[in-house]
Amino acid sequence: MRISVVVPARNEEQLIVGCLEALKGQTLPPDEIIVVDNGSTDQTGELAARMGVKLVNCPTPGVALARQAGLEAATGDWVATTDADSRPVAGWLEALRPHMEQSVALYGPLRMFGLPAWQEELTELGYGVFLKLMQLIGKPNLAAANMAFHRQTALEVGGYPLVEAREDVLLGWSLKAKGPVRYVRDALVLTSARRVRGGWFNFLLQQARNLSGNSSGYFAAGEGRES
Template sequence: MKKSISVVIPCKNDGALLAEALESLAEQTVKADEIIVVNNASADDTKTIGEKFGAQVVNEDRIGVLRATATGFDLAKSDIILRLDADVVLKPDFIERVHQIWTNAAESSGKKVVGVTGSARFMLPGRKADLYSRLYLGAYRAAVRSTLGHQPLFGTNFSIPRCWWEQVRESIDFNNSLVHDDMHLSFAVRPDETVWLQKDLTLDTDPRPLHGIRQFINRFRRGFYTIFLNWKNSPPHRRLAERRSR
């Protein structure tokens, strides 16, 4: 039986980019069952744009992607919650592919799949797009996977079952706005669970993470902060040993 899908998009002052994302969602061969835009204290026309495309728009005035993401997840009613950023553009068969991948994941053997994470391609000219995308995402996956014992969720493009979110949400601290929400949530994956990496589930995304060395350093600093924070409750030696025992 095909599962229903809710799309959750946190957005803060990204109205123009959000319009492109919602337009690509409107052109899907298989439509999402609901689209939730979380307006995170935006000063632009995010709310108006979301409503124009028929999305459910909810306000989250506490600034922070983690809080906005949690608000959207709590409102989602579908079996699967698909988390996207506001600055992405989806291929027309994206939602259709997410349906098929979750069907494959449900039929797989081994650890229980509680997350499906895809990839992204920076919208850059020529070969830069593939090169920079591979380097950026490769560094993220390699660094975080070694501490998690499984693939990390990638905030621009991942999905989780709503029932799993309901099971783990009470164990997650939403009050720290300095953490990366995707990495923080990845630490909630339990020893008998895993994340399915689908590298060819790709969407296009704005290249602004690459703009300026200061922003690049800040993103990695927040990443290491998120890891060290979670190590307090889930140190790597204990986490990896628990996963091997299962």
Template structure:
């Protein structure tokens, strides 16, 4: 029997981006059984746009304050086997549902997500993010999936087994990143999360530094909230996933040394600029370029265009490491000492 599926789209002031999202859902080769849009305290025409596309529109009495809360508001309206959560600025490939559904033929799979790429590469920040996604979703995610330990099923396009989701209490609200929280919780409980590389979605990523900072701060704070909450359980119940987390922590701890290297070599050891760049960037490029070439081929992207975006990834990396260290201090030091509540207010970024 074919599993039934409801799409949930949480939306706050998304009248501009929502039509592309809903049009992509409408054009699915395997259409959903129901589409529910949560008009979460919008002051624009979000609800009217959603209704025009035939979606069931739910309007909470006030803005709920986070994506997880908006999604949970929609759960009682879902009576299907599966729930697919899609961000209001994310566009699914026409065969996304067709590709993601078979993952649930395995009864142990409770959450699955596809390959997320950037919709636009207009600004330096979008270009940097495009490289992060091309590398991450064609190198890191397949390796993690092969080891049966995905680090996160991306919240912008994750499908859930509804019984497992409701049995857990819905989308977790205790951390600022519900997707990572649920992915880790389910694996600790012995259930499976999977990455489906052939299911592709395109997300609208930060086009400004202001938006990027808010998004990365939320992501990094949420990561360390989950480290604080789950690391012990991961070590005991899901050691392979714990390995990926420890490697991520090691990268964060050593990143300042990597960024300091060119200054030490140039100012302290009086090396030439050419020597410094070769020593500093050479090994990294040898590691990153082959996966990017493979990703460009898989995504049918012009290789020169992809390579031209590589320098911009170092701008986004600089933002990432700043907020990673800020989140580490706040969530792993100040919160346990009761000197901070940590990040509890969900800010998407564009607003």
């Protein structure tokens, strides 16, 4: 089974190399790594190209457009996604792989890095509680920083809706209607603490808006948004 990894990125020259190094260091190497350069004005595309990944240009800013471009460019049976400011742990894909035969989509935990150690652990714990609650109400929260799905099934449901800031969650709900969606506890991804640079209250408020469909404000790929 071939696995493609898609990373949308816009003006991510500070973090894209760390993300790609984490992907190249996987214990189960991906069959292809795709970086979607979403209209960057810095060295993001050049840095990705130097690291030997497949580069896709999506000049119109918009995270949903960028993710869709990556999905359409992928050749793997499965597509795993993360963000340019994230670093999947070395066993990420290896943890996901055993569940692919019986699922249409998978997702896992997130932990923020760049905070004091106790806060980093608290972010993973709190996010885990949130994911459990969403699972219990039948609305699994598949965040694009740590999700994977069967490519053909995703194409059949139309891919990512062109709705900024919750396109990943909506795709996850569409996939759930097609088959099993599973949470994989060991498939951990570390993600940048810049997501809370505006304060925890604003971060949590944005998550509530994303899930309710009342999201306001524009979030481009790689510019600090997350579901």
